[in-house]
Amino acid sequence: MMQGNIYSMRETFGRLLADLGDKNKDLIVITADVGDSTRALYFREKFKDRYFNIGISEQDMVNFAAGLAAVGKKPAIVNFGMFLMRAWEQIRNSIARMNLDVKMFVTHTGYSDHGDGSSHQVLEDIALMRVLPNMKVIVPADPKDIERSLPVIINEERGPLYYRIGREYSPPITVGQEYEFKIGKAYVIKDGSDLAIMGAGVVLWDALKAAEELEKLGISVAVINLFSIKPIDESTIEYYARKTGKIITIEEHSIYGGIGSAVAEVTARRYPVPIRFVGATTFGRSARSQRDLLDYYNINYKTIIRETIDLLK
Amino acid sequence: MEKGGGSDGTPISIEELDKLRQVAEKARRNVIKMLFYDQTIHVGSSLSSIEILTTLIFKHIRTDSSLVNKDWLILSKGHAAPALYAVLAEKGYIKEEELWRIQDITGLLQGHPETSIPGVDMSTGSLGQGLSFGIGVATGIKMANGSGRVYVVMGDGEQDEGEIWEAMTHAVVRNLDNLIAFIEMNNFQLDGSTEEIKPKNFLPKVWEAVGWKVLNCDGHDFISITNAINEAHKAGKPVVIFAKTVRGKGFPAIENTHKQRSSPDDARKYLLNA
Numbered sequence A: 001m002m003q004g005n006i007y008s009m010r011e012t013f014g015r016l017l018a019d020l021g022d023k024n025k026d027l028i029v030i031t032a033d034v035g036d037s038t039r040a041l042y043f044r045e046k047f048k049d050r051y052f053n054i055g056i057s058e059q060d061m062v063n064f065a066a067g068l069a070a071v072g073k074k075p076a077i078v079n080f081g082m083f084l085m086r087a088w089e090q091i092r093n094s095i096a097r098m099n100l101d102v103k104m105f106v107t108h109t110g111y112s113d114h115g116d117g118s119s120h121q122v123l124e125d126i127a128l129m130r131v132l133p134n135m136k137v138i139v140p141a142d143p144k145d146i147e148r149s150l151p152v153i154i155n156e157e158r159g160p161l162y163y164r165i166g167r168e169y170s171p172p173i174t175v176g177q178e179y180e181f182k183i184g185k186a187y188v189i190k191d192g193s194d195l196a197i198m199g200a201g202v203v204l205w206d207a208l209k210a211a212e213e214l215e216k217l218g219i220s221v222a223v224i225n226l227f228s229i230k231p232i233d234e235s236t237i238e239y240y241a242r243k244t245g246k247i248i249t250i251e252e253h254s255i256y257g258g259i260g261s262a263v264a265e266v267t268a269r270r271y272p273v274p275i276r277f278v279g280a281t282t283f284g285r286s287a288r289s290q291r292d293l294l295d296y297y298n299i300n301y302k303t304i305i306r307e308t309i310d311l312l313k
Numbered sequence B: 001m002e003k004g005g006g007s008d009g010t011p012i013s014i015e016e017l018d019k020l021r022q023v024a025e026k027a028r029r030n031v032i033k034m035l036f037y038d039q040t041i042h043v044g045s046s047l048s049s050i051e052i053l054t055t056l057i058f059k060h061i062r063t064d065s066s067l068v069n070k071d072w073l074i075l076s077k078g079h080a081a082p083a084l085y086a087v088l089a090e091k092g093y094i095k096e097e098e099l100w101r102i103q104d105i106t107g108l109l110q111g112h113p114e115t116s117i118p119g120v121d122m123s124t125g126s127l128g129q130g131l132s133f134g135i136g137v138a139t140g141i142k143m144a145n146g147s148g149r150v151y152v153v154m155g156d157g158e159q160d161e162g163e164i165w166e167a168m169t170h171a172v173v174r175n176l177d178n179l180i181a182f183i184e185m186n187n188f189q190l191d192g193s194t195e196e197i198k199p200k201n202f203l204p205k206v207w208e209a210v211g212w213k214v215l216n217c218d219g220h221d222f223i224s225i226t227n228a229i230n231e232a233h234k235a236g237k238p239v240v241i242f243a244k245t246v247r248g249k250g251f252p253a254i255e256n257t258h259k260q261r262s263s264p265d266d267a268r269k270y271l272l273n274a
Helices: A009-020 A041-046 A058-070 A081-096 A125-130 A143-155 A204-216 A234-244 A259-270 A290-296 A301-311 B014-034 B043-060 B078-091 B130-143 B162-174 B203-210 B222-233 B264-273
Strands: A027-031 A051-053 A074-080 A103-107 A136-138 A161-164 A187-190 A195-199 A221-225 A228-230 A247-254 A275-280 B072-075 B150-155 B179-185 B213-218 B239-244
Touching: A009 A041, A009 A103, A009 A143, A027 A058, A058 A074, A058 A081, A058 B130, A058 B162, A074 A081, A081 A103, A081 A125, A125 A136, A125 A161, A125 A228, A125 A247, A125 A259, A143 A161, A187 A204, A195 A204, A195 A234, A195 A259, A195 A301, A204 A221, A204 A247, A204 A301, A221 A234, A228 A259, A234 A247, A234 A259, A247 A259, A247 A301, A259 A275, A275 A301, B014 B043, B014 B078, B014 B222, B014 B264, B043 B072, B043 B078, B043 B150, B043 B179, B043 B222, B072 B078, B072 B130, B130 B150, B130 B162, B130 B179, B162 B203, B179 B222, B203 B213, B203 B239, B213 B222, B222 B239
Parallel strands: A027 A051, A027 A074, A074 A103, A103 A161, A136 A161, A195 A221, A195 A247, A247 A275, B072 B150, B150 B179, B179 B239, B213 B239
Antiparallel strands: A136 A228, A187 A221
8 A cells, every 4th residue: 555655564554454344344453552553543433333442451452352252253453563462471371272363463563663662672572472372473574465465364364363564664575476365375576596585574675685686696596475474384495495405584573483493493394404594683772764773783685695695605 | 951040130049049058068078079189279269269159150150052142250260270160060061070080181170271171261370361351251242232241250369460450440441231250358379368468458449449339248158149249230330249258168277378288188087077
């Protein structure tokens, strides 16, 4: 969804979620006093009776959603990623343990809340959600990926699901790509044979940029969109491990327990190859833009190029 | 399986009272008997809850095939699971032999309630979570114009959890007249008396100030419990019933102490004498 020339993750998400409320009469949107910032408010504008602002009470929000799911409603929690983690134990002990149909849509993840600083920048959530039995973890790359996946998740998917998006920053990554979203499936957004870059989210823009630069040096690079972090597409990961023999993972998240770890778990079992992990290793800080933070922490195409040249030595 | 009580508003009859007494007595014996098979169960908290659970399950909880027309029972103080299982066994949901396999690796009955166990409406065990879940269920019922009520049983120690505060205000905003919470005041939490760990004496005032209807009962007296529930049904808003109970009630080895556990020897002594 375009806003002038700017694509926005949360705008696309908020508008589309409100649209999906027309057909899904049981869909309920719940937030902890961040309806405006997450764009959950668009749902309220259309369906006031199916919108609940619980106040600044994330633990209560999670178990409230669990209770609604237990009587057959379709609750969608919409919140800042960081502050939903405050209720991780509630997510574990109620939603995941009872395998309830609660969807959690989180915005402002990674460095996307650039100004607010480290307290708001969640770099651990994929790791925390990935370890939970029954939990699915989805990370779209750009607004186009949101348009592909959200209807499927609302209309067809059942059970606990964690869906991670940022705020505004969303360079076009998958525009013009022809694929349909499927849980558990990875997408090859650029093929190549010397090296595979695997990752998810907005940093795939850096993967594509690095691939473009490396092609100029005669290095053929594949870029894989690991849209579905859990379940993960083991066959595609193995296929590219075999084909290229080298992997670089990139994520706007800690390299401990996140997407890189998930890829390494798969290759260790199925076809071990050298892997380099590009991602966060510490807490964030405030900045004027998300892009500044990605560059400051070396989570960018320059690092990928450097690591590639090092790997190919 | 026997049909649920559902005798709304009617005073308790002598026959009913006899029945409740029999069930509770049997459940109390069975909880203590479980000690022969596993000494790690929370006997103290369980014995504190027997009469409340018996009254709810045998007199008030209405069963229905529809999720929104049935009543829900959420044992938020999940460590009292043995009491719930013992009462559910009397109701025919669980085979009595199954009680002796509690916490056995191949057994049905988990150390804390799980929805995989017949008659269990919420998987609990982590304190403070039941009331919020109950608000979700009660809200869902209202949205569907269902007739179900939600009963949440909590402990006094459990009131330390912040989520209770979050839920307390939430239930009032939601105007849930189909939500009835019990807080068992047995004056003990795991490490000692509530008084020395965190005071609880102000709680009724807080709940009332927030906007709940506050009632009191003797949590071991069926008539007192039933009167409170009948009054709760007429309140027109969320109700909390402070139930005075005794931890380890009826089991001299641990009665009115913070102790949860006891020995098979003490259990044998009790079962031979009682």
